[in-house]
Amino acid sequence: MNSVERMFDPAPEADDRLSNASTWESGGALWASGEQKTLTCCRVVDETHDVKSFEFRVGDGSPVRFEPGQFMTVSAQVQGQSVERCYTISSPPTRPYLLSITVKRVPGGTMSNWLHDNMKPGSELRAYGPSGSFTPTAAPAAKSLYLSAGSGVTPLMSMTRASIDLGLDRDIVFVHSARTPADIVFRKELQRLTELSPRLRTFFVCEGVGDEGGWSGPTGRLSLRLLSEWVPDYIEREVFTCGPAGYMNAARGLLREGGHNPARYHQESFDISAGVAPEPAAPANDAPQATFSVKLSRSSRTFTVNAADTVLSAARKAGVAIPSSCSQGICGTCKTKVLEGTVDMNHNGGIREREVQKGFRLLCCSRPTSDLVLEL
Template sequence: MASLPAVPPDPAAARLAGTLPPWNPDLDDTLIVRAIREETPDVKTFVLAPEKPCTFAYAPGQFLTLDLDIDGESVNRCYTIASTPTRPHTISITVKRVPGGPVSNFLHDRISVGSILRAVGPMGEFSCFIEGRPSPAPSYLFLSGGSGITPLMSMARTFHDLAEPRDIVFVHAARSPVDIIFRDELELMARNQPGNFRFAPICEADSLREPWHGLRGRLNLGLLNHIAPDFREREVFVCGPAPFMAAVREMLKGAGFDMSRHHEESFDFATLAENAPEVAAEVVSAEALAAVQEAVAPPVTTYTVEFVRQKRSIDCRSDMFVLDAARRAGVRLPSSCSKGLCGTCKSKLVSGTVDMKHGGGIRQREIDAGMALLCCSKPTSNLVVDR
């Protein structure tokens, strides 16, 4: 009797069959784009799943680092996870197109369903969940601007799925009604959780085909008092463009808010990554740091660092990070977090050795292959870097 042909496994059935292993990017960093959703005219969500069925585990608010090949160039970029770990079979990032930004435009224009991306993570400490459990705060105020909504959306989705009885006020600042990311879902969440979840969008202007009749202008203390008069009693989480976060910080300080209950995303992934070379403040910080080091540190060894592709050589002291020395010398290098987390500054060492203390933004096999994160690497010899 002839045997029947083998039936290939059904990935969807495997995901529903029971316990699956956790996703381990050290073993397999391949993610397949399963769906792409247009959130606003310039914002898309990319839903990702591993090639082999497994599950994602992360704290709401953490981020992924994508390892992209763009026209033969290896580029790393961080994107906050917008999905919720309560739905562990896929993971999603929501990306705003940045005019002239090489990575966001690559994702928007050249990535389609079925495309393969590589990623590392999840990583990051910006979360109201600690070791898988919500923090003990009874009430929260989420303040987001533009695409900074993503980590707060992950937190809100998680609370919603868990039916946690937490009092959450979610304020989102957008240019116009058409630019409100996740608007329909947030309004649905508010309907599903009457008394526990309030959504308060603020728009600066009308959309072309939709006049705005809600809260208008930019977030200020008057609007905040109107939306959440009890904001001083809440745990506050903030994410958005750097000027937005700075304005919120000063507003809360001026209102006498206890800043120990203020939490903000420590860096704006997309903006810093797309525009890192132009962030002058970071250069000033590097120079200030170097001045302090020169004033108080004992004499140390100075090494030469050669950047092959830029045809530049700089001096770097053994007590300085290579990235800081490069910025001080005016050498432009991709970077984002400057904490060894995101992987944006990952570079190939053609020769030489470094003392690197990273925060998870590089895998051991990459270190073994001669890669290093320049933001957290101090030279221990002369270096030649493929940058």
């Protein structure tokens, strides 16, 4: 028995604390996804030549609860314009006093370049509360396969860190794709974590070797042959995938080709490199549309909305500021409780059924069917 095995007392297979929502509901204060707070930067870490991690504490120093894999929407004034972007929280919820986002500098990227050039210890950043459903609680599993590319590693890193912080030796295979070995985000930490958790296995595949002539790993792209060699039992695993849209499509395709059950495949819904998307179009209907009133309970502001428009688009037309980001029912930033009235909501994964049961709706993809009173 080696030293790691002697120090590590593996949790029983039935221990599902990572995938149990109650684990993450018990620690820290609830920070609603529609509530904006100020973050103070504590530390900036160079992960690669073009990727930095920005670590923050909440302005009042309070702990924050969230689920591993969730994201925040950050807001900043860039060249006189308000810019909002979604970034996954790369730190685990087991460390609730410190939140980190890990950002790749994207050529021409407004927010990523601003963060890289301006964010330093002591700097402040506005952000909305954690949101998103790409978390282990979506699918409890005894064995997991994490597939990531580029900065898509961040939600899976949060899950991995959380699992180890909980003292769990979970059966996780983490396969990451990068351009070159120098572009592997969290490379050293992942290697260290495999020493702490004997059943965590990591594999890297790079498109090229770059300046690392001694690279002994595979080059090219992830293939079914490689996956079968590294993870012979991939069919039995719950798969979580995050990365550029093309990568996720390719990963889903090769798994399908290999006979993996699509019901056990989960991927991040928003493209982390994209900006704000257009709102979903209203259903085609030439009939006259009814008009309804919307009242905000906290501010007592009111505006009207046509039945063919989303509540968010009507609010914008009326000059009413409502937190939002993706505008297509994915990110959850505009999640709001409907106190009175009804809406027709067609979302894309940005809200959970238990939240719907509590009366919450995503305003970017909700069209009114009556007068409304919103908890805003």
